[in-house]
Amino acid sequence: MNFYVRRIAFYIVTLWAAISLNFLLPRLLPGDPAAIMLGKLRRANGGRPLSEETIQTITSILGAEKGMSLWDQYIAYWSRLLHGDLGISSTRYPATVTDLIAAALPWTVVLVGTATVISFAIGLIVGAWVGWKRGTALDHLVPLTTFLQSIPYFWLALVLVAVFSVQLGLLPIVGGYDVFEFPAGPEFSWAFFVSAVEHAILPAATIIISSVGGWLLGMRNMMVSTMSEDYVVTAEAKGLTPGRIRTRYAARNAAIPSLAGFGIALGFVVAGSVVMEQVFSYPGIGKLLIQAIQGLDYALMQGVFLVITLTVLAANFIMDLLYGLIDPRVRHNG
Structure with missing residues (x-):
């Protein structure tokens, strides 16, 4: 129980520190980000005056509100966050940051999340098999996947586009869907679903090819190390079948360290693959972040971060909680 209490307390403090830092950073920047944002919003609004609510939101998120102490601003900032108010985007005025993130988030989560899970599963299964068959021709998979992992994201993405889109004409080049198939209402559209899947194949393939090598190598090395453990040797001496030793004893324990890395990888799913989304012009969080940076959209950048x-x-x-359940040694030592 002490393990879980310590972990919960640690993450509560970390959460408070992250949100507080997000509050302080714009106020530490040279100049006045809020004034810059308000100027851009007025230009985007055709020079017409902004509503008082918009001005208060921007100053609360990015700068100092007149007549308010830093502590009062901090309390107001927390209040707006708890109500889901992240400000107004200057590059897409009058759209709110919350709406823009809500529109881009599902695309990144589905694409990058699915690709990460597939990559992890392939790396774990193949890595366990290569480790079990160490010293055979299967070991050649390790340098091959490591080489693929070393290829820059953008270069691999461009190669896939050149081959499968330009030369063969099998898959779309850019975007997340065919604009002509976008559903007009809330009802499900099978044509739109098929279009979204077709547009996701090349971006997903880029992520899988670039990341599967790390999972495979890690699992292979852990499998080789686990095969020399006493409990595996004992299982072999008892005459258990090779398949049972491989799955129940060796692979099961060798996979534990990979789960920690998988948890971290899942955490960065929302961050997306910025370069990949930019190359394919995929409508996810990564592309939204690039647009915010290019347009100096402080509120949108702050919301995405x-x-x-x-x-x-x-x-x-x-993953910390699950890791404690999977491996009791963590609870006793943590």
Whole structure:
């Protein structure tokens, strides 16, 4: 029980520190980000005056409100966060940051999350088999996947586009869906679903090819190390079948360290693959972040960074709790 209390307390403090830092950073920047944002919003609004609510939101999120102490601003900032108010985007005025993130988040979570899970599963299964068959021709998979992992994201993405989109014409080049198949209402559209899957194949393949080598190598090395443990040798001496020794004794214990890395990888799913989304012009969080940086959209940048931070913390917190259940030694030593 003490293990879980310590972990919960640690993540509560970390969450408070992350949100507080997100509050302080704009106020430590040279100049006045709030004034810059308000100027851009007025230009985006055709020079017409902004509503008092918009001005208060921007100053609360990014700068100092007149007549308010820093502590009062901090309390107001927490209040707005708890109500889901992350400000107004200057590059897409009058859209709110919350709406923009909510629109981009599902695309990144589905694509990058699915690709991460597939990559992890392939690396774990193949790595366990290569480790079990160490010293055979299967070991050649290790340098091959390591080489693929060393290829830069953007270069691999461009190669896939050149081969499968330009030369063969099998898959779309850019975007997340065919604009002509976008559903007009809330009802499900099978044509839109098929279009979204087709547009996701190349981005997902880029992520899988670039990341499977790390999972495979880690699992293979842990499998080789586990095969020399006393409990595996004892199982072999008892005459258990090789399949049972491989799955129940060796692979099961060798996979434990990979689960920690998988939790961290899941935490960064929301961050997306910024380069990949930019190359494929995929409508996810990564592309949204690039657009915010290019347009100096402080409120949108701050909102995206906050969502990414919260997601990473949540994923690590969940994996910490699960890791304590999977491996009792962590609870006793933690």
